Amino acid sequence: MTTTTPATSFGPNSYEGTLERYDAVLGLETHVELGTATKLFCGCSTVFGAEPNTQVCPVCLGLPGSLPVTNAKAIDYTVRIGLALNCSIASWCRFARKNYFYPDMPKNYQVSQYDEPLCVDGYLDVPVPGRAETYRVLIERVHLEEDTGKSLHVGGATGRIHGATHSLVDYNRAGIPLVEIVTRPLVGTGPDAAAIARAYVTELRDLLRGLGVSDVRMEQGSLRCDVNVSLMPRGSSEFGTRSETKNVNSLRSVERAVRFEVERQGAVLDAGDRVVQETRHFHEDSGTTSSGRSKEEAQDYRYFPEPDLVPLAPDAAWVEQLRAELPEPPGAQRARFAEANGFATLDIEQMTNAGVLDLVAETIAAGAPPAKARGWWLGYLVGRANEAGVEASELAITAAQVARISALEDDGTLTNKLARQVADAVIAGEGEPDAVIDAHGWKVAGEDELVAAVDAAIAGQPDAAEKVRGGNQGAVGPLVGAVMKATGGSADAKRARELILERLTG
Amino acid sequence: MAASETSISRGDVAHLARLARIAMTDAELDHLAEQLGVILGAVARVQEVAAQEIPPTSHAVPLTNVFRVDEPRPSLSAEDALAGAPAAEDGRFRVPQILGEPQ
């Protein structure tokens, strides 16, 4: 993994410098929207992006008299997540009401779980960049709860809550099942605190995706993270006061939020001040956090067992059946994949971080040699995705199409440059690779065409030709360029160079 | 129920009223503090019985595992959903400015 600041020459107040004097303690709370067809307690659809307030009913609007009925699939998914995270599954537990007022919460209580979560005491082993051993993140609890609606803040600057004159609320999201996964404090992370936080969320995301329980799209908010950070003097075992940074919604932001909080709290402590226990907001643009609601006025959620829902008592045999159905965990899957395709650990790390591991695997499955598949994604398509501001998986090109383009390049039908042009055209929606090639008449220039272009280039640039004749091989470049230009890029540049040298020095 | 008074201050009631989102005048708070003292004194009798080992009852009839299949059912139309709203705008519920942060 690459870090956002150079690893060399850091000052005492830098992230690295701070972690030489303090140990960071992290806590991660992750909310995952489950991929059920309907909401947690009613039959409204969960499809993302519908017109506002068209996926609501008396239950999820909290209308007087309405009552919740639990979606069986949400329980199924939560238990699968708990099992995949090596948790114990409660044999009996209840939902609880968490009472607080907020306009996007229709009943002014959230149906959640409090002291009786469905899954407890698990762990997740995560690979840490640069470390041979995985880091074991202990999971305290996994529980199920309902999501809130969404507010649009109007009248202020850029939709922010501050300065708004009023808000407009859409309850389509209200009642979508959310699984909350809470870690125990992550200790002993040393200089890798931020990297481990990111690695944990990445691993969790891959695990959830493998389970098929969520589309885990951080950019759509179906995976959201709260990051708790505190510092204590190195070697101490007494935790410091923590900050809770809410809604950190990309892998990169998780890492940046930890780095920023480590630096900020280090400076506070160095100055002899106290870290305030508070929630903080993360700002994507600057990578900084700012103070939110202070916890001074302690919340009192008045939890009590939800009387409108009956207790859950997962049948032991059913739980064992779900356990037997668990897919291979991401770590084991990656090891097997690396072994089978001759990838090094670093390759796997790079592909994982770039979010293309699955795509490379699919491209290999579609017939591409592993190194080519990796090269196509990491070496070209990830760059295209970055330019477009999307995930590589969102590019409009399939693994099979990439494999086909790669094969055409390998058999000499396309030069590398042409192959990339074909890929771009596929992404632009021009159709299958072969159709694109036909439509554009793209193919590698034949020997005759090439020879003609070489002769023309030599004739057109007598000065350059003379230099090459005189032994200056560097002067061959402009001549090759002229050939490429004349053939519309379809020439094999290496062969063109050979021909030029043959003509002028042979 | 025998009523022995439990002391509860205006400040206590003001805190509870804030938690419950009910604006109250000082006179209301005072009156309620007095009444709550009496009521709490009476209901505190529950502390006389029910030893440690007695399990609490949250549900009258002991059912478990009541579920619904994950199949969509018709939602309300946005028009019906918004029909009772004190204010609506652009298909959404219009609410006064929200000052606090979400939890």
Place this chain on the structure above:
Amino acid sequence: MSGSDRPADTADLVRLTAAQTAAAIAAGDVSAVEVAEAHLDRIAAVDDKVHAFLHVDRDGALAQAKRVDAGEVRGPLAGVPLALKDVIVTKGVPTTAGSRILEGWRPPYDATIVDRMRAAGIVVLGKTNMDEFAMGSSTEHSAYGPTHNPWDLGRTPGGSGGGSSAAVASYQAPLGIGTDTGGSIRQPAAVTGTVGAKPTYGGVSRYGLIAFSSSLDQAGPCARTVLDAALLHAVIGGHDPLDSTSIDAPVPDIVTAARSAEVVGLRIGVVSQFKGDGYQPGVLARFDEAVAALEKLGAEIVEVSCPHFDYALPAYYLIAPSEASSNLARYDAMRYGLRVGDDGAAGAEEVMAATRDAGFGDEVKRRIILGTYALSAGYYDAYYGQAQKVRTLIARDFAAAFEQVDVLVSPTTPTTAFSLGERVDDPMAMYLADLCTIPSNLYGGPALSVPCGLSPDDGLPVGFQVMAPVQADERMYRVAAAVEVALGTDRILEGAPTL
């Protein structure tokens, strides 16, 4: 009913029982529209004195009556008019729960029991008055003014469902729906000389019942006879997949039980806790007579002690307000109902607080604050937690009692109807009205009140309560029918003053 039994004029239609009314309609002796109109006329004639109704749905009632007359719906209660407590939501028809905060709200859906009644051909005349959010025992805590007891307009009809019981008692409807959280069906029934039953918790769907205390609330029938109550209970009862706490089992055969009134060999337990100080002598006298009558009919009478019933009232006044404080949080001026103080400058939080201050009455505020206290950090274990343990002890008392006896009996209320204004500013005195009815709510079992005569000291009706085990609702109908037959109390309302 044969043609010769046909009432001489339509005013007499309102005096028929529900069973008689349905039979007359089925036989073609009278049309459902005529029956509905007779009741609408009666409402027009007397309800300005009683104030049982908050909203009369004349058009809806006549439309449903026409469906019955067209033969679109049949059934044992087809065409029978009903007074619906305003805590049950009705699509497009105003539903307030007796509160200012819901004034003008027209729900976009029907409660399950409303669907079932419509399918059964029952004609809902309108929505009846109640203590706000069903919190109260006199209907004086309605935001829309009190209901008056037809026996004495200066007295309360009990509560919270005083509107439905008063409507039934004053012949404005042969049937009513009430909801019972701590006695809100049975106590009004007792003080208005009518029958009211709280079914087993989970026996009747709560979907569409505006929640007061979710773990205690139960809808049930109000009627002038035990059979009518059973017929209505059979229509509204049974499993509802929209209510997670609904019992997935057939409704016990309550109609057969109500018709049989057979108590030979039945063991009846008299609860020893419910007598003595605080009980009106006339109430105890009539109660004892009813017990004696049951013994004479062949029942075995046993005195049973339920020691934890003494703690039922305090436990109830922690559990119900706690749940209410959460259930009523949704009335916040954001999505429906009243909004106060939205001047463009005030924040959502302020508007919520101002609206809840303006929209809730004193009793509702009192209970919300009490419940907020009982659930709050540091007090939960001592109050709410402890109350839930008492709930366990009360259920154990019932279980132990039902080892010895088939049903338990007691007076429904310690006194007859009290005067308007007498207890409205004394919450503790008001709460005592539910002393005998609360244990069954905490336990979850069914309980019913049937008239057992008029108290000799004030000439007002006295209620006899029968409590049965969970899912043994038929037993209480059997015993209540026996009381009714033995004492002739199905005709008790004939002794009420003419309005």
